[in-house]
Amino acid sequence: MTISRQLQYALIKNVAAPLLVKTDAWKSARSFRAKKDKPNPPFGPRLESYIKLKELMLEHYFTGRYADGAVPVAWITSGSPVELLRPFGFHIVYPENHAALCAVRRRAKDLCVHAENEGFCRDLCSYARTDFGSVMSGQTPVGRVPKPDLLVTCTNICQTALAWYKVLARKFNVPLYVFDTPFIYGEGEEHDVDYIVAQFHELIEMCEKVTGRKLDQKQLTYHTQLGCECSKAWGKVLDLCRNRPAPMTTFDAFIYIGPIVAMRGLPECLSFYKFLHDELQDRVSRGIGAIQNERYRLLWDNLPIWFAIRDLSTAFAQGGFNFVCSTYTNAWAETAHHFDPNDVYRSSAKLYSRIILNRDLRNKADLILKLCRDFQCDGAVLHSDRSCKPYSVGQYNLADILNREHGIKTMILEADHGDPRSYSPEQGELRVKAFMETFQ
């Protein structure tokens, strides 16, 4: 880490990025104000939070361009214990988040093809292929992604991310820590917790080695607690959708999820969700819905189809269907209650291992039913994601249970979260229309 890189980074972070964001914010604020009072059918009025979000993410990715060489950089999976890395001053890169961004900006397909040309099989998770394609070609819609000094993968989302990071470790030739959270059948075992706690300490040791800093226990408690508060704040935002009409659609939430994934444990993340919450609360009190005519309420299961969010949300909203909750957005809020500041390690172990993707189908069925009850859903759409096996297996049976035992109309939508070649928009829209007709 050279002094000049550090200086440059500090300058960018403290001066240039805020400046850039300010100019950009000014521009978007102007265009927002212009559009604000214009009707936006079939949706409700636009949210100001969207501009805040753009600022936040822009600053994050922009500072990231100059991070390597100045501060330590870690690439980690979405489920990794990021709070542990915060005290060491890492700039954190989330390849999944970046891949999702590539998909939204319609860059994912080319990156996937690049990876496939290098021999990576098309059946691999499209996040991984997008990431490999970006790493190998150097292409990204965010200008530049800083190179890692440390990789952390956590098995709480899948075993796929384990192999994915093994490949990254060879490409970058940097240390990889595998944070292994054994899959939970039933309620989980005490020895799982022991194993995970031991790994917290191993990971801390590795961070100390990579950064040459000692852990500041106070900082750790601070960030862990803050991370937990962020999750709770996100949960409160989601909970507002229990209102009728819901002030936000799940498709919006897919976009607003950015900070809780990429900036958990940072104060700006928390203040963003407070802002969002207030804005939505205001909508609720004035009876304004996210879509103009909310007739039916739906649950979404699995990852978003990033490249088709807009088309799908419009198609549903036109029919008066609003998605009010999803297992995916819920995943970043569901385990926050486990946290106990008096027993940071053991409670965090539970927090990290008890997320939906690390638990069995009994749990998933119960969770979906609970969400459907709490959010008063009339139906559900289960996105069968070709890329994500752990999230998708069991959906056929779940659909059956929801349809037959609970009278919740459910459809399966075959697609992929990132690779547009595995989704046929024509057939998808046809199925969606047919599904909506069953509600008449």
Place this chain on the structure above:
Amino acid sequence: MDRKAYIAEQKEKRGRKTVLVFPIHYPREVLTALNVLGVEIWGPPGFPRAPASTHLQPFICGIAHNILAFIMAGKADVVDGILCPHTCDSLQMLASLLPDFKLTDKPCFRFRHPKGKSPDSKSARGFYKAELKGLLDKLEPFFGRPSEAELQKAIGLHLEADELKLKLLDQRAYFTTNDRAFYEVLRAGEYLWVEDHIAMMKKLLESKSPEPVEKRKPIMVSGIVPEPMDILDAINNAGAFAAADDFAAISRRIAMKRPNPDSDPLDALTDMFFARRGCTTLGTELEERANLLLKLAKSRDCRGLLIYNVKFCEPEAFYVPDTQDIFKKAGIPSLYMETELEAEFSGQASTRLEAFIEMLEQPS
């Protein structure tokens, strides 16, 4: 004797209960110590897949589909339980799907092992040992609890079997059998009682020639499982033979080091788990694994590497490009093939294989 008759005989004559076991890594010794016959299921082709496909998406691998098809066809009705190691995302979910949505009424014992950990990781060793204990607890109500001596004896038997497997694999070129027959013996341990398997391997070992007799081109084979076994015939018909093995079903499960003879059985089993060569499904370090394979391939004079993967198997597929790259740099060409585990080996597949062997045969 076919598998079904064998299982029935084991039940009748030896009073052995049966447990169906999913791939890949699990402590077979524990079953042996309990006098329980473990019958592994690697998704044999041939059962109607339609019933399974109402529960599993088409992008889940053929092994998972075939396992479910097998169970739904009632073929597992005779077993007393199902052991599900935590192999990959797909089997992880199948192990939940089966009992949680009542696709079987057999007890399902789930066994997890550490992922991506090196043999000297204390936390991982501790977890593995705790899982072993947990497995014993889960099995107890159905099959009782083995004594320490019973465990030690079972460990001894399986170590002997492992050593025989290694010996056979080492000396493949000294046998006149074709690959299919050779692998049938190696793989018989997937359902035979360990002592029967030992006897079978010893018999094959007796037929060893004093000199290497195999004249075909030596290649290395890697993948999850050589299924359908026609792949082995295809290799032989194209003029090559499997001189070095890295199938998960075979070599990757062999303990390469004996445990300390004084350690208690669970420690010994833990040692044996961590003494395996490494496997994509265990998250073994990529370069280390590829170099190990390369060394083996060279020691057997292999001209090429065949990676025979199960379609949709992610853990395996992630390792492929880098492994091929490392082999290529060492001057060993490789071929990547996928199988959907249908009953038949397709003409297109055999063309690719033959073309690959023809390529290896060209004068350099």
Place this chain on the structure above:
Amino acid sequence: MTIASIGLDAGSTTVKAVAINPEGQIAARVIENTKPDISSQAERLIEGLRSETGSGPDTTVSATGYGRKMVRNAGKVITEITAHGRGAFFLAGKALTLVDVGGQDSKVIRIAASGNVEDFAMNDKCAAGTGRFLEVILHRLEIGYDQVEPMLDRASGSVSISNTCTVFAESEIISLLARGVPVEEIVYAVHAAFAERVGSLVMRLGRPSAIHMSGGGARNAGLVKLLGKHLCVPATVLPEAQFVGALGAALTAASTRAGI
């Protein structure tokens, strides 16, 4: 006429056979759609070449292609890869990357300066990267191969199809037609998707400096041009493009007899 050998390429769509003279030049050729009974068809074609060239029954025959094992009285039997590698090297006389677009499969073969096959790639089972895919779509649009090139030149390339799966692509095309998109744009989109698919196959062997094409797909001049453009390399069609495999087989037969 002195005939050195006969080569027969029993493909899935067409059967090709050539008789070559001692210099390797093709002296006679024949091509036919593949019949269900490949054995007797092969026998008839070989007999035909023999009488056409006046060569005796002892002329050696080699077979290749997906029906190669059905050809009785073939001496050496080799795969399409080796056969195309040999044939293409003979025709080009230098190291090259061959792209063969056949009915049921497309293959890319990298041939070294020694004439050895260095590496190859074939499309997977699905029809997306094969000649059949284009055929189905062109048939549906009622367009012949010779009409393609001018259409591609006219098209703006503003439309793309995301799916190269034949089934998906068909439904995508239907909806494009329904939206009133001009046919040449659709033809362009389909060829672009195809070029991308085959291009991936090429890229799997590493970027070449040029490609040579053979097989039925090489008759589609528009496709050849587009593939070259997609890969940013010059694309040339080999002479005797449809007979490269048969020629390779014949050359193999000749060298087997000569004991080379």
